[in-house]
Amino acid sequence: MPASAPPRPLDLKRQLLLRVGLFTLALLVVSTAAALLEARHRVRGDIARTGPLLAQLISDTVGRSENAYSRTLSEDDLESAPLQPIAKLVHVCVRLTDIYSHPVAQRCFAGEPRLPAALRQSMRAVIGADAVYQGAVGRFPGIAIGQLTVTPDYDRELLDLGGKLARLLALSAMLLLLSFFIYRPVRNALAPSADILATLSRMEAGDLRARMPAFALIELNRIGAAFNHLLDRLDHTIRDQQHLAHRLLSVREEERAHLARELHDELGQYLASLNAEAAFARELAQEGVPALLPCAESIGRTSGHMMEVLQQILHRLRPSGLTEFGLLPSLQQLIADWNTRGRGRTVFTLAAGGLPADLPDDVGVSVYRIVQESLTNAVRHGRATRVEVTLDGGATGLRLSIGDDGQGGAAPRRVSAADGTGATPAESANGTGGAGYGLLGMEERVLALGGSLRVRSSAGGGTMVRVELPLAQPAPVGEAQP
Ligand SMILES: Nc1ncnc2c1ncn2[C@@H]1O[C@H](COP(=O)(O)OP(=O)(O)OP(=O)(O)O)[C@@H](O)[C@H]1O
Ligand SMILES: [Mg+2]
Structure with a gap:
């Protein structure tokens, strides 16, 4: 079976922050996209529904006036009582032009534009440039005296969207903050791993007196106690082994000394007496049997040489x-x-x-x-x-x-x-x-x-x-x- 790959080291803090961060980012992106889509559909619907209604209201106002026959459009037509609340509710801008397309009145009911043009253009792109209503305004059915153009109030929509995004950002910040709060207790729970690693490093460096400290978690405490017990036994075993080896060496030295003594006292004595005998034989041979002289001298030399070798051996055995x-x-x-x-x-x-x-x-x-x-x-x-x-x-x-x-x-x-x-x-x-x-x-x-x-x-x-x-x-x- 192939050996499984070793697990990659895990940095808990990094992982936690990374995952919460990625989740928050994804949440932010999805929520922003949803908010943009919602704004687009809502505003387009509002324009399509309220455009004809506003044109109708203005036409009704013009038609009810006293001089309806000669009446032309004016800025006051945008102030009529029923028109105001509707226009404010749906955030639109309206523009009135006469039959010659000359501007008569123009206003956004929620207030005048304030935001930079670039922002407004991007909002327009989101909602769609075709989200516009254009309809005729008349005194009587079939008689037009001008035209009404209704467009979305991009500034107001942008402000609404900004508010939503700000709330989303606040939520994301809360999520990140939450990950910090979660990390602290997790880190505290894992803190003993640093102590365990420190003890193992000391052991690795050969310090057999290293022991696991007491832990707050009962399970870890049991593991630590079992580990310490093992270390005790290892320490004892190594010391026993050292002691045994020490004894063996002492016995070896004692044995060498004993051997040296025996060699010296036994073999040494025999060689000394052999040497003396050889000297005596040499003297006798010189006096009476000259033919034995070489043999006696050879025995003397050999025994002398053996004594020298014995001395060397004795010296090595016992300095x-x-x-x-x-x-x-x-x-x-x-x-x-x-x-x-x-x-x-x-x-x-x-x-x-x-x-x-x-x-x-x-x-x-x-x-x-x-x-x-x-x-x-x-x-x-x-x-x-x-x-x-x-x-x-x-x-x-x-x-x-x-x-x-x-x-x-x-x-x-x-x-x-x-x-x-x-x-x-x-x-x-x-x-x-x-x-x-x-x-x-x-x-x-x-x-x-x-x-x-x-x-x-x-x-x-x-x-x-x-x-x-x-x-x-x-x-x-x-x-x-x-
Ligand atoms: N000073 C040295 N220079 C070069 N080689 C060495 C040296 N010391 C040891 N060696 C090498 O290491 C080997 C082991 O040495 P070791 O002393 O254990 O055994 P030995 O000398 O061969 O035999 P023994 O010591 O039992 O008579 C030797 O055979 C030799 O090859
Ligand atoms: Mg050697």
Whole structure:
């Protein structure tokens, strides 16, 4: 089944205002169009109905006058009592002309025109230029003495329409205002989402102490409590894991020390006595059996060589002086050994400072082992000519870096105990992140101590290993710190 597209992010305020705004606009457009159409039909109907009526009223007035035979039209004919209220009611303008089409009188009953000509013309276009009544005015039926022209009072119609539009605009403004009033409570109801997002961001940044606050909504409160419970458990699990890894490393170091002791006390003693026996045999051979001399000397050389190898193994298993003299002298010794072994082909340097006097043993051992492994890697894989080790101590932690100018090419790694994960792209690729277990062991040590490790390596550009170790250890859950 194809994966459904992720929902588009919704800005509530924007959406609300946009929808209400669009609705208001549509309402405004439709209502305006309806008002224009209504005006057109009403005014056209008014002209068609009232035109003949007005002509008839004026004719009646003229016909009733005393001198009806010689009577001509005058301005007073528009003042007749029955004509006034009708003309005012329907908003029309009338014009009287005599039989020669000379203007006699002209007036709009609701008042004189006031609005700009352009506006009047647009209203005329809306109503239609043909909305005009023209009819004859006569003394007697069949005898015309002039003509009446009735047109809509465009100004009055425009003012009426303006009034309607103003009411519509006021209604629209009310609708927009209403959307603001609706938005406030909705925003308040959704306010906890900001708190939830803030907590999730803190978690994402590795802060496992982040917890959901209390919410006013009971349902959200329950979700928050369940989430906090999960976080508690995650926090405990990660701390347990760190503690376990820490214990494993301590056991490993103890095992190495035990092995070193056994090798030294057992194998070392045998080799020493073998060496002494070989010396004795050499003396006897010199005195009585010269044929045995080469054999005795060979046994002596071999046992001597085995003792040297044993010393090296013992030194790797248990760095001499680390517990007795501390980290710095041991590192200096390690660097000096590598410089001797490198015979100038590779130069090793150490810059260290600010180390606390009471550095915990497990931190010291881990730093030593990480440097040991990194130097080996730099020579073995990087074929470096220069390897720089720096170690800075501070109140809260140690910063260690081992950089070489070798050929690089190690898979990049980044682990941090704060993230609660030790997975790296390299690990997921083949399980160990490379051919061996050196870098993996470094990661284990760093994670067990609650620190972080980063390996950067570019082909031809050397390799840089950076480690940060906190000095205040997180207290293991449910058990005392060893
Ligand atoms: N300084 C370095 N320069 C170049 N490549 C490196 C460097 N450090 C590590 N690598 C690469 O990363 C791989 C993994 O290193 P890692 O120390 O984990 O294993 P290893 O050295 O091959 O074996 P082990 O350490 O178990 O004896 C190495 O095989 C090597 O390819
Ligand atoms: Mg290695």
